[in-house]
Amino acid sequence: MTAPPANAEPQKESMGIDPYERNWIRFSIVLLVVFLTAVTVAGFAMGFQVPGEEARVDPATITEAGPFANPGVRQIAPGEFEVYVVSRTFNFDPAEIVVPQGATVTIYVTSQDVQHGFKITDTNVNMQVVPGQVSKLTYTFDRVGEFPYICHEYCGIGHAAMFGRVRVVPPSEFEEAGA
Amino acid sequence: MDEPVMETPGVDAEETEHFKPIGTLFVLAIFVATIILLWGSVYVILLSRGVTS
Amino acid sequence: MTISIERPTRELTDAEKRFVGWHMLVAIIALLVGSIFGPMQALQYSNVDLYQYLEPVIRSYYQGLTLHGVLNALVWTTFFIVGFTTLTTIKGLARPLSYPKVNWAGFWVMVVGLVTTAVPILLNQATVLYTFYPPLQASWAFYLGLTLVVVGSWVSGVGFFLTYRDWRRENPATRSPFIAFAGVLNMAMWQIATLGVAVEILTMLLPWSLGLIDATDPELARTYFWFTGHPLVYFWLLPAYISWYGMLPKQAGGKLFSDSLARLAFWLFLIVSVPVGFHHQFVDPGVPTAWKWIHATLTYSVFFPSMLTAFTVIASLEYAGRRRGGTGLVGWIRALPWKDPSVAAQLLAGILFLFGGIGGLTNASYNLNLIIHNTAWVPGHFHLTVATAVTLSFMGITYWLVPYITGKQLVSPRLALVQVWTWFVGMVIFSNAMHVLGLLGAPRRTPLGDAPYVPEEWNGHLLRTSIGGTILLVSVLIYGWIMLRTATGPKADPEDVPGIPIAESLRDPQLTPLWLDRFKPWLIAAGVLIVVAYGPQLWDQITGIQLNAPGWTPW
Ligand code: HEM
Numbered sequence: 143m144t145a146p147p148a149n150a151e152p153q154k155e156s157m158g159i160d161p162y163e164r165n166w167i168r169f170s171i172v173l174l175v176v177f178l179t180a181v182t183v184a185g186f187a188m189g190f191q192v193p194g195e196e197a198r199v200d201p202a203t204i205t206e207a208g209p210f211a212n213p214g215v216r217q218i219a220p221g222e223f224e225v226y227v228v229s230r231t232f233n234f235d236p237a238e239i240v241v242p243q244g245a246t247v248t249i250y251v252t253s254q255d256v257q258h259g260f261k262i263t264d265t266n267v268n269m270q271v272v273p274g275q276v277s278k279l280t281y282t283f284d285r286v287g288e289f290p291y292i293c294h295e296y297c298g299i300g301h302a303a304m305f306g307r308v309r310v311v312p313p314s315e316f317e318e319a320g321a
Numbered sequence: 322m323d324e325p326v327m328e329t330p331g332v333d334a335e336e337t338e339h340f341k342p343i344g345t346l347f348v349l350a351i352f353v354a355t356i357i358l359l360w361g362s363v364y365v366i367l368l369s370r371g372v373t374s
Numbered sequence: 375m376t377i378s379i380e381r382p383t384r385e386l387t388d389a390e391k392r393f394v395g396w397h398m399l400v401a402i403i404a405l406l407v408g409s410i411f412g413p414m415q416a417l418q419y420s421n422v423d424l425y426q427y428l429e430p431v432i433r434s435y436y437q438g439l440t441l442h443g444v445l446n447a448l449v450w451t452t453f454f455i456v457g458f459t460t461l462t463t464i465k466g467l468a469r470p471l472s473y474p475k476v477n478w479a480g481f482w483v484m485v486v487g488l489v490t491t492a493v494p495i496l497l498n499q500a501t502v503l504y505t506f507y508p509p510l511q512a513s514w515a516f517y518l519g520l521t522l523v524v525v526g527s528w529v530s531g532v533g534f535f536l537t538y539r540d541w542r543r544e545n546p547a548t549r550s551p552f553i554a555f556a557g558v559l560n561m562a563m564w565q566i567a568t569l570g571v572a573v574e575i576l577t578m579l580l581p582w583s584l585g586l587i588d589a590t591d592p593e594l595a596r597t598y599f600w601f602t603g604h605p606l607v608y609f610w611l612l613p614a615y616i617s618w619y620g621m622l623p624k625q626a627g628g629k630l631f632s633d634s635l636a637r638l639a640f641w642l643f644l645i646v647s648v649p650v651g652f653h654h655q656f657v658d659p660g661v662p663t664a665w666k667w668i669h670a671t672l673t674y675s676v677f678f679p680s681m682l683t684a685f686t687v688i689a690s691l692e693y694a695g696r697r698r699g700g701t702g703l704v705g706w707i708r709a710l711p712w713k714d715p716s717v718a719a720q721l722l723a724g725i726l727f728l729f730g731g732i733g734g735l736t737n738a739s740y741n742l743n744l745i746i747h748n749t750a751w752v753p754g755h756f757h758l759t760v761a762t763a764v765t766l767s768f769m770g771i772t773y774w775l776v777p778y779i780t781g782k783q784l785v786s787p788r789l790a791l792v793q794v795w796t797w798f799v800g801m802v803i804f805s806n807a808m809h810v811l812g813l814l815g816a817p818r819r820t821p822l823g824d825a826p827y828v829p830e831e832w833n834g835h836l837l838r839t840s841i842g843g844t845i846l847l848v849s850v851l852i853y854g855w856i857m858l859r860t861a862t863g864p865k866a867d868p869e870d871v872p873g874i875p876i877a878e879s880l881r882d883p884q885l886t887p888l889w890l891d892r893f894k895p896w897l898i899a900a901g902v903l904i905v906v907a908y909g910p911q912l913w914d915q916i917t918g919i920q921l922n923a924p925g926w927t928p929w
C-alpha cells in the first residue's frame with residue numbers, strides 16, 4: 143500500500159495547470175499590481191498619507207507640561223494652524239475647533255487614559271489614539287461647514303457620546319471672531 | 322465526450338482534456354468588474370476627501 | 375503509468391465521533407448564545423433596547439458586545455475548527471490519532487480556558503471587547519482563560535502533528551490526502567501566529583492585571599496583538615476552504631479541479647498570512663509608514679491565493695454542474711444541488727465571500743484605510759467573511775457532520791434550506807447597510823442609537839441594519855432548533871446517515887510535485903518572512919518599551 147508497485151513506470155510530476163487558470167493567475171497578479179500602484183502613487187506622490195511615527199509622551203504628565211497642557215488651536219503662519227487635542231473618557235479637549243476656510247491644520251492627538259479614535263467626518267483624517275503616543279495628521283479644510291470628530295475606539299461606558307466638532311468658517315467671519 | 326487521449330490509470334484523461342472552464346471565467350469576469358467598480362469607487366472617495374500628510 | 379497508490383478508507387470509531395462531537399457541542403452552544411447579541415446590537419441602532427430584559431446579568435451594550443465577539447469569533451470558530459480538522463486529519467489519513475489522550479487533553483484545557491474567560495465577562499469584569507486593547511484592564515482570569523484556550527489548541531495541534539508524522543513514516547511515498555494535509559497546515563499556521571498574543575498576554579497583560587507591574591505599553595501590545603489577529607482570520611477561513619476544495623465538489627457531484635494549485639494556495643497562506651499585521655495598524659501612531667506600506671504589499675500577496683481559490687473552487691463546481699447536465703455559460707450553476715442545505719449554505723457563503731474579498735482588499739489598501747478604519751464598514755466586512763463565508767460554511771458542514779457523528783438524520787432539510795437562505799438575505803441587507811454607514815463615517819463598537827452626533831442621513835441605513843439583524847435572528851433560531859432536534863432525535867437506519875464527503879481530484883494527487891507536500895521548506899520560508907517583515911520594527915518597539923499606561927476599567 144505504501145511503496146510504488148514494482149511494475150510502475152514513474153510518470154512525471156507537474157503542476158498540471160489548466161491554461162485558463164494560468165491566464166487567471168497572470169491576470170490576478172496584474173490586477174493586484176495595478177491596485178497597489180494606484181494606492182502607492184496616491185500615498186507617496188499625491189500626498190494621501192497615513193499617520194506615522196511622531197512622538198511619545200507620558201500620559202501621566204501631558205496635562206502638566208508640554209503642548210498638550212494647553213489643548214486648542216494655534217495659528218503658526220498665515221493659513222497654517224496646529225491643534226493639540228487631548229482625548230479622555232469621554233470627551234475631547236477641545237470639543238470644538240474653529241478654523242477659517244482654506245486653513246491647513248496639523249492635528250496632534252493623544253490620550254490621557256485608554257485608547258480612543260479620532261475621525262473627522264467627510265475628510266480623510268482618521269487616527270487611532272493610543273496613550274503614550276502622539277498621533278498626527280495634517281489636513282486642509284477647503285469647505286465651509288461643520289465636521290464632527292468622532293471617537294471610534296471603544297473606550298468605556300460613555301464611548302457613544304464622545305465627539306467634538308471642527309467648524310470651518312468663511313475667512314471674514316474668522317477675523318471678526320478675532321481668533 | 323471523445324475517446325480518452327491517454328491511458329493513464331488514476332488520471333481522468335477524458336475529463337482533464339475536455340473540460341474547459343468557460344463558465345468559471347464568465348463568473349470571474351463579473352467578479353473582476355465588480356472589484357474594479359467597488360474598489361474604484363472607494364478610491365475615488367479617497368481622492369475627493371483631500372490629502373492628509 | 376502513474377504510481378498507483380491504493381488509498382485506504384476508514385470510518386471514524388465511536389470514540390472518535392464522540393471526540394469530534396464534544397467540540398461541536400461547545401462550538402454550537404457558543405454560536406447560539408453569542409449570536410443572540412448580534413441582532414440586539416443591530417436593533418439598538420434603531421433605538422430598540424432589548425438589553426433591559428437581560429439585566430442584571432448583562433449590564434451594557436459593551437458587555438454584550440464582548441460576549442458576542444468572544445463567543446462567536448473566538449469560541450465558536452476555535453472549537454469547531456479543532457473538532458472539524460481532527461475529523462479531516464483522521465479521515466484523510468485513514469488512521470487513528472497517534473495519541474488520542476493528547477488531543478483530549480487539548481480539548482479539556484480549552485474548556486477550562488473557556489470557563490475561566492466566561493466568568494469575568496459575565497461578572498462585567500472584562501468588558502474589554504474581544505480585542506482587549508490595553509490599557510483597558512480586564513480581570514486576570516480573562517487573560518488567563520484566553521491563554522488556556524490558545525494553549526489547548528496548541529496541544530491538540532501537537533496531537534495532529536504527531537499523527538501526521540507517524541502516517542508519513544508509514545507512507546513515505548504517498549501524497550498526503552488533501553483534507554488532512556490542509557488541516558495540519560492550518561494548525562501549524564495557528565501555532566506560529568498565536569506566538570504574538572501569547573507574548574502579549576504572558577509578558578504584559580497577565581502580570582499587569584495581577585498587579586505585578588503597574589503599567590503597560592499599549593502600542594507594543596497592539597503590535598503583538600495584530601501579529602496574531604490577522605492570521606487568526608485565516609485560521610477561521612482555511613477550514614472553510616478545506617470544505618470548499620476537498621468536500622464540496624463531492625457533495626455537488628464533481629471533483630477538485632486542481633490538487634496542486636489547492637496545495638499551493640494553502641502554502642501561500644502559511645507563509646504570508648502572518649507578516650501582514652500592520653495593515654490593522656495603518657492609522658496607528660508609533661509605527662513608521664514604510665512598515666505599513668510593506669505590510670500592505672504583503673497583504674496584497676495574501677490576496678492572491680484567494681484569487682486562486684476563487685478559480686479552482688468555481689471550476690470544480692462548474693465541472694460538477696456540467697456533469698449534472700448543466701449547459702451554457704451559467705446553466706451549470708442552476709444544475710448544482712441547491713436543494714441540499716449543506717451545499718446551498720456553502721455556495722451562498724462563497725458568493726458573499728466574493729464581496730467580503732473586495733472589502734478586504736479595500737481595507738488592505740494602505741491609505742484607503744483612512745476612509746473605513748474603525749467605522750461600521752469593518753463589522754460590515756467581517757460579517758461577510760467570518761460571520762458568513764466561515765460561519766455559514768461551518769453551518770453547512772454541520773448539516774452532514776452532526777448527523778454523521780450522532781448516527782441520526784438531519785431534521786427537516788427544508789427548514790435547513792430556509793435557515794441558509796435567511797442567513798444569506800439577512801446578511802446581504804445587514805452588511806450592505808453597515809458598509810454604507812462606514813463610508814458615511816459611522817464608528818464601530820458604538821451603540822449608535824444612543825449617539826448624539828448621528829445625522830438624519832444615517833437613519834435609513836441604521837434601520838436596514840436592524841432589519842437585516844432581525845432576519846438573522848430568525849435564521850439563528852432555526853439553526854439552533856434543527857441542531858437540537860437532530861442531536862436528540864432517534865438513531866437513524868445506517869443507510870440514511872450521511873458519510874463524510876471527500877472529493878477526488880481530477881488528476882491523481884501523486885502527480886502533484888513533491889515540493890508541494892513537504893512542510894520543512896515552507897515552515898522555514900514562513901519564519902524567514904516573519905523575521906524580515908516584522909523583526910526590525912518589533913525590535914524597535916520592544917527595545918523602546920515604555921511602561922507608562924496604567925490600567926482602567928471605565929465600564
Ligand atoms: C446573528 C447574526 C449577527 C448579527 C445580527 C450581528 C451583528 C453585529 C453587529 C451589529 C456588530 C457591531 C457592533 C458594533 O460595532 O458596535 C457585530 C460585531 C461583531 N460580530 Fe456580529 N453579528 C452576527 C453574527 C456574528 C457571527 C456569526 C460572528 C462570528 C463568527 C460575528 C462576529 C462579530 C465580531 C467579531 C464583532 C466585533 C466585535 C467588536 O467590535 O468587538 N457576528 N455583530
Ligand SMILES: [Cu+2]
Nearest residue numbers: 258293297304
Ligand atoms: Cu473615546
